[in-house]
Amino acid sequence: MQKLKCIIQYDGTAFSGYQVQPNGRTIQAEIEAVLSKMHKGEVVKIIASGRTDAGVHAVGQVIHFTSDLNIPLDGWKRALTAMLPADIRVADVHYANADFHARYDTTxxxxxxxxxxxxxxxxxxxxxxxxxxxxxxxxxxxxxxxxxxxxxxxxxxxxxxxxxxxxxxxxxxxxxxxxxxxxxxxxxxxxxxxxxxxxxxxxxxxxxxxxxxxxxxxxxxxxxxxxxxxxxxxxxxxxxxxxxxx
Amino acid sequence: MQKLKCIIQYDGTAFSGYQVQPNGRTIQAEIEAVLSKMHKGEVVKIIASGRTDAGVHAVGQVIHFTSDLNIPLDGWKRALTAMLPADIRVADVHYANADFHARYDTTxxxxxxxxxxxxxxxxxxxxxxxxxxxxxxxxxxxxxxxxxxxxxxxxxxxxxxxxxxxxxxxxxxxxxxxxxxxxxxxxxxxxxxxxxxxxxxxxxxxxxxxxxxxxxxxxxxxxxxxxxxxxxxxxxxxxxxxxxxx
The missing domain is CATH 3.30.70.660 (Pseudouridine synthase I, catalytic domain, C-terminal subdomain)
Structure with missing residues (x-):
C-alpha cells in the first residue's frame, strides 16, 4: 500500500461544493469515481485539507488516499488528468509518509x-x-x-x-x-x-x-x-x- | 419607429453559435426572445454584423433592430442587461439612421x-x-x-x-x-x-x-x-x- 498526496485545482462554478452530498455534483465524488474506476470498482476514499463551498475555486487544494496500484508518479498525474472532468486538474502527485493526513496535518x-x-x-x-x-x-x-x-x-x-x-x-x-x-x-x-x-x-x-x-x-x-x-x-x-x- | 444599434458581448462557451438553429442555444434566439418579451410577444428580428461559431466569443459584436417602444438609451441598456442571461451583455446602445444595416455597412x-x-x-x-x-x-x-x-x-x-x-x-x-x-x-x-x-x-x-x-x-x-x-x-x-x- 502506498499513500499518495495530490495537489488539485478546480473551477468551482459547476460544483455543489467539495464534499459528497446526496444531490449535486461534487469534487470529492468526481475524484473518488475516477479512483474507483482505476481500482476495478473498489471504493477509494479521499481526504482533503478541508471543504470548499459551491462556487469556490481551488488552485492548491491537497488530498490524500492510499492505493495498492503500482504506478509511477507521473503516470498517476497523467491517468487522473485524462480521466477527470475538465474542471478538475491534478497539478502534482507525491508519495506521502504512511502517517500523513491531509486534514489533521495542515499548519x-x-x-x-x-x-x-x-x-x-x-x-x-x-x-x-x-x-x-x-x-x-x-x-x-x-x-x-x-x-x-x-x-x-x-x-x-x-x-x-x-x-x-x-x-x-x-x-x-x-x-x-x-x-x-x-x-x-x-x-x-x-x-x-x-x-x-x-x-x-x-x-x-x-x-x-x-x-x-x-x-x-x-x-x-x-x-x-x-x-x-x-x-x-x-x-x-x-x-x-x-x-x-x- | 426607431432603429437601434447595440454593441454586444458574449461568452460563447455555452452556445451552439450566434445564428438561430433548430437545436441548441444561440445568441440570436436569446436576444430575440428578450426583445419579443419587451414588445408584448411581437416578433423582433435582429441583424448582426455576421455569425460566430459555437464556442467563439464576442467583445464587440454589433446588432441592429427596430422598435416602436419609447425608451431612452440607458433604459434600453439596463432593461436588456437585466433580462438577458449572464453570458450575454449589452455594452452600448445607440440610435442608428433608418438606413443603417449591421451586416451590409461593415467596412x-x-x-x-x-x-x-x-x-x-x-x-x-x-x-x-x-x-x-x-x-x-x-x-x-x-x-x-x-x-x-x-x-x-x-x-x-x-x-x-x-x-x-x-x-x-x-x-x-x-x-x-x-x-x-x-x-x-x-x-x-x-x-x-x-x-x-x-x-x-x-x-x-x-x-x-x-x-x-x-x-x-x-x-x-x-x-x-x-x-x-x-x-x-x-x-x-x-x-x-x-x-x-x-
Missing part, C-alpha cells in the same frame, strides 16, 4: 479573493471575481487588514452555520491586498479559518472600502464576538483556496 | 485569438484561450504575419463548408502578435473574413511557430488557393470577435 492555509473594481462587469471573469462597481478606498482597506493580523477570536467572522465546537481563536499571519489594474486580490494566510471566514472578512473590508465604516471599526467588530457585528458575506465565486501548508 | 472587423503558451494548462482560462504546451518561435510567426498583410486571395484559408459565392480576395490591414507573459494574442484586422479564416490563419501560424514550416511558406500556401495547402483549424474557444468597423 496553515492561504486564501485569495478577487474583486473586479470597475463600473462595467467583465463577462469573461464573471465566475472568477466579484464585480464591485463603486469606487473603493484601498488604503482604508489595507489599514483594516493590518488590524486583522495576529491572534484574535474571530466569532464575529464565522457563519452561524458552523459545526466548530471548540474556540474560534485563530491567527492570521498575513492579510493584504494586491492591486493589478482594476483587479484587487485580497490575500489571507493563517493557521486556520472558520466557516465562511474569508468571505465575511472580504465583505466587511469592502464596507470599509466604500466608506460605510472607518478601518478602526474592525477591532470593535472582533471584540463584539457576534456575527451580526461584522459585514456581509461576499459571494463564493471570487474565492480561491490558494495553498495549504504542512 | 472591416478585428478578431483576436488567445493562445496560452506554457507547459501546464490553466483551468481558469480553458474556455478563453487555446493551450499550446510546446515552445513557439514568436519571431517566425511575426514574420509570417507580415506576409499576410495586404490584399490576397485567401481560398487556402477558407473552410470548404463556406457558402461564399464570389471571390475570396480579402485585405488584411493588420496581422500581429502581442505577448503578455505566457499569453499570446493574435490580432487580425481586415476588410472581411472568410468562414473559419482566422482559426485557419492561427492554426497555420502555430505550425510555423513550432518549426514545421518556415515563415516564407505562408506565401506559397496563399498562392496554392487550396485549403489543404494551409495548416489546421485552431479550436474556437480562443477566438474573440473584437470590434466591427462601419
Amino acid at each position: 496553515g492555509k492561504e486564501y485569495r479573493y478577487k474583486v473586479l473594481n470597475q463600473t462595467e462587469a467583465d463577462l469573461f471573469r464573471r465566475h472568477y471575481s466579484y464585480h464591485v462597481p463603486q469606487p473603493l478606498n484601498i488604503e482604508a482597506m489595507r489599514k483594516a487588514c493590518d488590524y486583522l493580523e495576529g491572534e484574535h477570536d474571530f466569532t464575529s467572522f464565522c457563519s452561524a452555520r458552523t459545526t466548530v465546537k471548540g474556540d474560534k481563536i485563530r491567527t492570521i499571519t498575513k492579510a493584504g491586498i494586491v492591486v493589478e489594474g482594476n483587479e484587487l486580490t485580497f490575500i489571507f494566510r493563517g493557521t486556520g479559518f472558520l466557516y465562511n471566514m474569508v468571505r465575511i472578512l472580504v465583505g466587511t473590508l469592502l464596507e470599509i472600502g466604500n466608506g460605510e465604516h472607518e478601518p478602526e471599526k474592525i477591532m470593535e467588530m472582533i471584540r463584539a464576538r457576534d456575527r451580526s457585528a461584522a459585514g456581509k458575506t461576499a459571494p463564493p465565486h471570487g474565492l480561491f483556496l490558494w495553498q495549504v501548508f504542512y | 472591416g472587423k478585428e478578431y483576436r485569438y488567445k493562445v496560452l503558451n506554457q507547459t501546464e494548462a490553466d483551468l481558469f482560462r480553458r474556455h478563453y484561450s487555446y493551450h499550446v504546451p510546446q515552445p513557439l518561435n514568436i519571431e517566425a510567426m511575426r514574420k509570417a504575419c507580415d506576409y499576410l498583410e495586404g490584399e490576397h486571395d485567401f481560398t487556402s484559408f477558407c473552410s470548404a463548408r463556406t457558402t461564399v459565392k464570389g471571390d475570396k480576395i480579402r485585405t488584411i490591414t493588420k496581422a500581429g502578435i502581442v505577448v503578455e507573459g505566457n499569453e499570446l494574442t493574435f490580432i487580425f484586422r481586415g476588410t472581411g473574413f472568410l468562414y473559419n479564416m482566422v482559426r485557419i490563419l492561427v492554426g497555420t501560424l502555430l505550425e510555423i511557430g513550432n518549426g514545421e514550416h518556415e515563415p516564407e511558406k505562408i506565401m506559397e500556401m496563399i498562392r496554392a488557393r487550396d485549403r489543404s495547402a494551409a495548416g489546421k483549424t485552431a479550436p474556437p474557444h480562443g477566438l474573440f470577435l473584437w470590434q466591427v468597423f462601419y
Whole structure:
C-alpha cells in the first residue's frame, strides 16, 4: 500500500461544493469515481485539507488516499488528468509518509479573493471575481487588514452555520491586498479559518472600502464576538483556496 | 419607429453559435426572445454584423433592430442587461439612421485569438484561450504575419463548408502578435473574413511557430488557393470577435 498526496485545482462554478452530498455534483465524488474506476470498482476514499463551498475555486487544494496500484508518479498525474472532468486538474502527485493526513496535518492555509473594481462587469471573469462597481478606498482597506493580523477570536467572522465546537481563536499571519489594474486580490494566510471566514472578512473590508465604516471599526467588530457585528458575506465565486501548508 | 444599434458581448462557451438553429442555444434566439418579451410577444428580428461559431466569443459584436417602444438609451441598456442571461451583455446602445444595416455597412472587423503558451494548462482560462504546451518561435510567426498583410486571395484559408459565392480576395490591414507573459494574442484586422479564416490563419501560424514550416511558406500556401495547402483549424474557444468597423 502506498499513500499518495495530490495537489488539485478546480473551477468551482459547476460544483455543489467539495464534499459528497446526496444531490449535486461534487469534487470529492468526481475524484473518488475516477479512483474507483482505476481500482476495478473498489471504493477509494479521499481526504482533503478541508471543504470548499459551491462556487469556490481551488488552485492548491491537497488530498490524500492510499492505493495498492503500482504506478509511477507521473503516470498517476497523467491517468487522473485524462480521466477527470475538465474542471478538475491534478497539478502534482507525491508519495506521502504512511502517517500523513491531509486534514489533521495542515499548519496553515492561504486564501485569495478577487474583486473586479470597475463600473462595467467583465463577462469573461464573471465566475472568477466579484464585480464591485463603486469606487473603493484601498488604503482604508489595507489599514483594516493590518488590524486583522495576529491572534484574535474571530466569532464575529464565522457563519452561524458552523459545526466548530471548540474556540474560534485563530491567527492570521498575513492579510493584504494586491492591486493589478482594476483587479484587487485580497490575500489571507493563517493557521486556520472558520466557516465562511474569508468571505465575511472580504465583505466587511469592502464596507470599509466604500466608506460605510472607518478601518478602526474592525477591532470593535472582533471584540463584539457576534456575527451580526461584522459585514456581509461576499459571494463564493471570487474565492480561491490558494495553498495549504504542512 | 426607431432603429437601434447595440454593441454586444458574449461568452460563447455555452452556445451552439450566434445564428438561430433548430437545436441548441444561440445568441440570436436569446436576444430575440428578450426583445419579443419587451414588445408584448411581437416578433423582433435582429441583424448582426455576421455569425460566430459555437464556442467563439464576442467583445464587440454589433446588432441592429427596430422598435416602436419609447425608451431612452440607458433604459434600453439596463432593461436588456437585466433580462438577458449572464453570458450575454449589452455594452452600448445607440440610435442608428433608418438606413443603417449591421451586416451590409461593415467596412472591416478585428478578431483576436488567445493562445496560452506554457507547459501546464490553466483551468481558469480553458474556455478563453487555446493551450499550446510546446515552445513557439514568436519571431517566425511575426514574420509570417507580415506576409499576410495586404490584399490576397485567401481560398487556402477558407473552410470548404463556406457558402461564399464570389471571390475570396480579402485585405488584411493588420496581422500581429502581442505577448503578455505566457499569453499570446493574435490580432487580425481586415476588410472581411472568410468562414473559419482566422482559426485557419492561427492554426497555420502555430505550425510555423513550432518549426514545421518556415515563415516564407505562408506565401506559397496563399498562392496554392487550396485549403489543404494551409495548416489546421485552431479550436474556437480562443477566438474573440473584437470590434466591427462601419
